[in-house]
Amino acid sequence: MTAVAENTAADTATERGEMTYSEAIREGLAEAMAADDRVFMLGEDVGVYGGAFGVSGDLVHRFGKDRVRDTPISELGIVGAAVGAALAGMRPIVEIQFSDFTCQAMDQIVNQAAKIHFMLGGAVSVPMVLRTPLGSGTGAAAQHSQSLEAWFAHVPGLKVVMPSTVSEVKGLLLAAIDDPNPVVFLEHKLLYRTKGVVPAGADRVPLGKTVVRREGADLTIVATGVMVNRSLEAAEQLAAEGIEATVVDPVTLTPLDEGPILDAVRRTGRVLLVQEAPGHVGYMGEIAARIAGSSALYSLEAPIKRLCGLDAPMPYAPALESAMVPQLADIVSAARTLATQEA
Amino acid sequence: MTAVREMVDPVPGAAAPHLPAQPDLVQLLTPEGERVEHPEYSLDVTDEELRSLYRDLALVRRWDVEATALQRQGELGIWASLQGQEAAQIGAGRALGEADMAFPTYREHGVAWTRGVDPLDVISLFRGNDLGGWDPVATRFNLYTVVIGAQCLHATGYAMGIQRDTADAAAIAFLGDGATSQGEVNEAFIWAATFDAPVVFFCQNNQYAISVPIERQSKVPLFQRAAGFGFPGVRVDGNDVLAVLAVTRAALARAREGSGPTFIEAFTYRMGAHTTSDDPTRYRLADELEEWKLRDPIARLKAHLSRSGKADAEFFAGVDAEGDELAARIRKGTLEMPDPAGTEMFDHVYAEQTEEIAAQRAAFLAYQEGFEK
Ligand SMILES: Cc1ncc(C[n+]2csc(CCOP(=O)(O)OP(=O)(O)O)c2C)c(N)n1
Ligand SMILES: [Mg+2]
Numbered sequence: 001m002t003a004v005a006e007n008t009a010a011d012t013a014t015e016r017g018e019m020t021y022s023e024a025i026r027e028g029l030a031e032a033m034a035a036d037d038r039v040f041m042l043g044e045d046v047g048v049y050g051g052a053f054g055v056s057g058d059l060v061h062r063f064g065k066d067r068v069r070d071t072p073i074s075e076l077g078i079v080g081a082a083v084g085a086a087l088a089g090m091r092p093i094v095e096i097q098f099s100d101f102t103c104q105a106m107d108q109i110v111n112q113a114a115k116i117h118f119m120l121g122g123a124v125s126v127p128m129v130l131r132t133p134l135g136s137g138t139g140a141a142a143q144h145s146q147s148l149e150a151w152f153a154h155v156p157g158l159k160v161v162m163p164s165t166v167s168e169v170k171g172l173l174l175a176a177i178d179d180p181n182p183v184v185f186l187e188h189k190l191l192y193r194t195k196g197v198v199p200a201g202a203d204r205v206p207l208g209k210t211v212v213r214r215e216g217a218d219l220t221i222v223a224t225g226v227m228v229n230r231s232l233e234a235a236e237q238l239a240a241e242g243i244e245a246t247v248v249d250p251v252t253l254t255p256l257d258e259g260p261i262l263d264a265v266r267r268t269g270r271v272l273l274v275q276e277a278p279g280h281v282g283y284m285g286e287i288a289a290r291i292a293g294s295s296a297l298y299s300l301e302a303p304i305k306r307l308c309g310l311d312a313p314m315p316y317a318p319a320l321e322s323a324m325v326p327q328l329a330d331i332v333s334a335a336r337t338l339a340t341q342e343a
Numbered sequence: 344m345t346a347v348r349e350m351v352d353p354v355p356g357a358a359a360p361h362l363p364a365q366p367d368l369v370q371l372l373t374p375e376g377e378r379v380e381h382p383e384y385s386l387d388v389t390d391e392e393l394r395s396l397y398r399d400l401a402l403v404r405r406w407d408v409e410a411t412a413l414q415r416q417g418e419l420g421i422w423a424s425l426q427g428q429e430a431a432q433i434g435a436g437r438a439l440g441e442a443d444m445a446f447p448t449y450r451e452h453g454v455a456w457t458r459g460v461d462p463l464d465v466i467s468l469f470r471g472n473d474l475g476g477w478d479p480v481a482t483r484f485n486l487y488t489v490v491i492g493a494q495c496l497h498a499t500g501y502a503m504g505i506q507r508d509t510a511d512a513a514a515i516a517f518l519g520d521g522a523t524s525q526g527e528v529n530e531a532f533i534w535a536a537t538f539d540a541p542v543v544f545f546c547q548n549n550q551y552a553i554s555v556p557i558e559r560q561s562k563v564p565l566f567q568r569a570a571g572f573g574f575p576g577v578r579v580d581g582n583d584v585l586a587v588l589a590v591t592r593a594a595l596a597r598a599r600e601g602s603g604p605t606f607i608e609a610f611t612y613r614m615g616a617h618t619t620s621d622d623p624t625r626y627r628l629a630d631e632l633e634e635w636k637l638r639d640p641i642a643r644l645k646a647h648l649s650r651s652g653k654a655d656a657e658f659f660a661g662v663d664a665e666g667d668e669l670a671a672r673i674r675k676g677t678l679e680m681p682d683p684a685g686t687e688m689f690d691h692v693y694a695e696q697t698e699e700i701a702a703q704r705a706a707f708l709a710y711q712e713g714f715e716k
Contacts, residue, residue: 048626049554072524072560073491073552101490104526139420139471143490280699310703315688316420316471323707324688329714 018195021166022055025131025187027198028170029056029093032177033063036091039177040067042078043095052097053133053192075104079130083113083182086128091177098144099134099186102152113182114157125180129173135188135226135276136314136321145314145321147277149224152184153253153286159183160253161207164228166196171205172251179207188226188276210257212264216244218339219270222261222287224250227274227326234331243339253283261287262296269301270338276325279308301343307334367566367578368610371585374638376646378585386589390653396584397648398662399433400641403453405666406462409673410452410469414619418677419469423450427582427614430640431547433457434587435515435609438595441483442512444501446494449487450547451517458484462669463676472683492518492525495544499531502542502598513541513598515591521552523568524560532572532606541598544569544606545591547581549613554626569606581611582640612638685711 019027032039040063045052047060047070060068071078075096082092096102102109109130117125136145153160159181163169169187176183213228214235223231228249235245246264250256265271271291273284288304291297309325326334369384388396407425414422425432432453439445445454455465455477464476468487475486488494498516505512522528523546535542548565550557561568569576575597579590587609594605612635616623648654689696689704 044552045554047554050625052553070555070559073521073555074524074526076526077524141471141474141489310688310707311700312688312692312703315683316468316474317683317687318420318471319685320683320688323685 016197016200018197019166020192021169021187021194021196022053022057022192024166024170024196024198025055025173026057026059028173028177029059030062032091032093032174033059033067038089039091039093040069040085041093041095042069042071042082044071044073044078044097046070046095051095053187053189055131055187055192056095075101076108079105079108079113082128082130083108083116083126086113086126086182087116087124092128093177094128094130096130096132098140099132099148100143100146102130102132102148109152109158109182109184110155114155117181118157126182127180129176129179129183129185131173131185131187133189133192134186135190136325137190137226139316139318139321140314141316142313147225147275147309149186149253150277150281150283150286152186153283157182158254159207160186161251162186162188162225162253163251164188164191164225164249166191166194167198168205168211168251170198171203172207175204175207178204183207186225190226191229194229208252208255208257210260211249211251212246212260213249214245214247216246217268218244219272219335220246220248220261220264220268221272221274221331221335222248222250222264222284223274224253224283225276227276227331230326230328231274231331233328234335237328237332238335238339241336243336245335245339250287256286256290258290258294262291262294265291265296266299269299269343270341271300271304272331272335272338273304273306273308274326274331275306275308277309278311279306280311282306282308284308302338302341305334305338307331367564368580369577369586369590370580370583371589372583372643372647374582374643376643376650378647378651381586381589384586384589384593386585388585388588393644393648394654394658396433396437396588397641397644397654398665399437399453399456400429400584400644401662402666402669403429403433403456404641405670406456406673407452409670410462410466411615411619413466413674413677414469419466419619420471421618421620422469423618424613424615425450425452427612427635427640428547428549428609429453430584430644431581431587431609431611434584435517435545435591435607438588438591439483439515440512440595440599442510443595444483444485444498444505444512444514446485446498446501446514446516447487448491448494448517448519448522449489450519451487454517455482455484458482460484462673463680466673466677467680470677470680472680492522492528492531494518495522495528495531496534498542498544499535499540502535502540502604503538505541506538506601511599513543513595515543515545515595518544518546519552520546520548520550520557520560520565521555522546523565532569532574532604535604536573539601539603541601542604543591543594543598544604545609546607547609547611549581549611551613551617551623551627553617553621554623556627564608566606566608572606574604574606576606576608578608578610581609582638582643584640584644611640
């Protein structure tokens with residue numbers, strides 16, 4: 001079936017050519033900095049080194065060391081300074097080298113960035129973006145592989161975005177930079193080298209819009225981050241067996257646009273929720289609750305099924321690492337079982 | 344001009360504006376291999392000890408070279424090279440008493456060596472087989488810490504335990520120059536100071552935190568920071584194994600006798616990449632490395648030993664041969680390392696197995712069997 005969101009991208013493929021997810025982010029960063037003096041970046045090794053995952057690349061040569069600022073190794077300092085800068089009217093873009101190290105910065109993220117606008121009765125805001133790579137798949141072990149999106153999504157005052165496509169990541173970033181709220185922008189490490197086309201001229205991709213990436217009548221798969229891509233691949237395999245899946249990507253975890261998810265469940269009657277993070281108290285628990293708490297519940301022909309990471313820290317060995325999180329075959333198998341389950 | 348500068352100012356980069364006048368740098372062996380005295384730190388070493396220090400330096404470098412090669416050949420996931428920092432690590436490690444407890448970062452292979460940790464037990468971590476195969480209690484060498492700075496608090500807490508038990512021991516925390524910016528590290532300094540904890544903070548200032556030079560971490564020489572926390576700070580030539588040994592011994596003795604923490608800044612240089620994933624030519628000049636090569640920690644001890652007649656060609660050939668054997672053993676051991684059990688991730692999530700995780704484990708096994716059929 002058709003891949004809905006990629007249609008527009010495909011039209012301009014010939015004009016623009018492909019680029020990687022990291023290049024698309026870099027293009028967004030460059031455009032934002034070129035357009036607005038208030039936008040600047042700060043993080044560890046973002047300067048001449050070009051970022052631990054190569055995202056900032058040559059930006060320091062284009063915008064200078066003040067606007068692409070290497071910082072001391074102090075994540076709390078990085079976020080705290082960004083909060084201060086945002087309060088002063090700047091538009092800081094923080095890069096935390098691994099999302100695991102947002103732990104060091106939690107006071108500034110959770111108690112400060114997320115609360116200041118509220119506590120001061122709306123008198124000031126904290127328009128900052130915190131970009132950070134998350135997830136496993138790179139053999140980086142327990143303290144460099146976590147998917148902590150549910151932590152952030154749980155905090156009122158933070159917006160949380162998990163872009164899964166090259167075509168949208170730049171537009172989402174630009175929208176996040178424009179946003180008057182603190183936005184946590186979660187980039188899955190395995191996506192950095194994926195290729196796609198960023199539509200020419202396409203500008204902002206609004207936050208808070210769930211995207212239906214594929215339509216199929218037999219079941220709905222809701223997935224986030226790299227699991228979206230994996231679910232789309234699974235859907236193609238399932239199609240060859242005659243099972244048609246709808247794949248839905250929330251994109252923005254908070255605030256959640258639940259409508260398209262509930263509609264898809266109503267249409268298909270079966271739903272598989274896929275995330276990389278451990279299942280226990282994970283983000284897909286929220287999606288399950290939204291479905292169960294709405295009239296979509298009456299359309300269900302089978303219990304809601306979650307396919308998540310195991311409830312253990314990430315092991316180092318590559319074989320164990322991939323066993324920890326849903327792989328293509330796991331999604332295919334779970335979806336097949338669900339689709340063929342007796343009502 | 345250069346010659347004069349080198350006499351008074353033997354560490355390159357020392358002329359950089361952020362550095363203090365060099366009388367602050369403790370040195371017992373010049374880069375040329377000449378033995379010099381220091382008013383506060385003296386060291387009595389036998390010729391035998393000097394030779395064994397050389398052996399340690401040479402063997403850990405050989406191990407490091409082999410590990411780097413194994414990584415390049417795809418046998419290790421990553422490797423963090425200690426090249427250039429051998430003297431700092433061997434000097435500090437050899438200063439430790441049996442009861443002292445070390446808290447390393449991810450680069451302290453030289454200290455591991457002095458604690459009797461088998462190189463293969465370190466390699467297994469970088470191969471992704473486990474999180475370090477050694478027993479931290481038996482070796483008094485804690486597991487590697489990759490989250491920058493966290494181990495400084497562990498060492499401080501551990502030292503407070505030593506204090507409570509009135510044990511004749513001290514803790515030593517290893518950290519990098521970059522780590523000194525971390526809040527946790529500064530909190531460790533405060534705790535150690537206010538509780539007079541028997542802990543030594545051993546900072547290898549290798550001039551870089553990945554690509555970020557020391558200037559971005561500190562406006563003052565790192566050792567001077569200690570004063571603000573209320574304990575002594577010493578800068579030692581980190582490429583001089585004798586000076587490091589003397590300074591670390593003194594600091595540990597001070598800690599053991601109840602006089603509290605010391606901060607040691609071992610002034611050195613990371614001659615290799617940050618890790619095998621890094622390419623240092625992106626952010627530093629080749630000249631700088633060339634300059635530091637002249638300060639090589641191993642070459643200077645070798646020069647001293649051979650010029651003074653304390654070791655002969657036969658000795659050096661013997662160490663080289665031992666190095667080759669070690670490298671061969673490391674290579675063979677690495678290639679033969681068994682893969683971890685497929686269910687290991689369920690094993691130590693909690694001290695006891697919980698029902699939920701046991702159930703996930705069972706389901707996982709059943710599911711895997713389903714695939715095999
Ligand atoms: C809390 C935290 N932030 C960032 C990193 C990523 N990181 C790994 S090593 C490193 C540089 C450390 O520099 P330094 O303390 O000087 O030690 P060196 O590697 O030079 O021995 C950084 C930023 C990390 N591991 N932990
Ligand atoms: Mg360093």
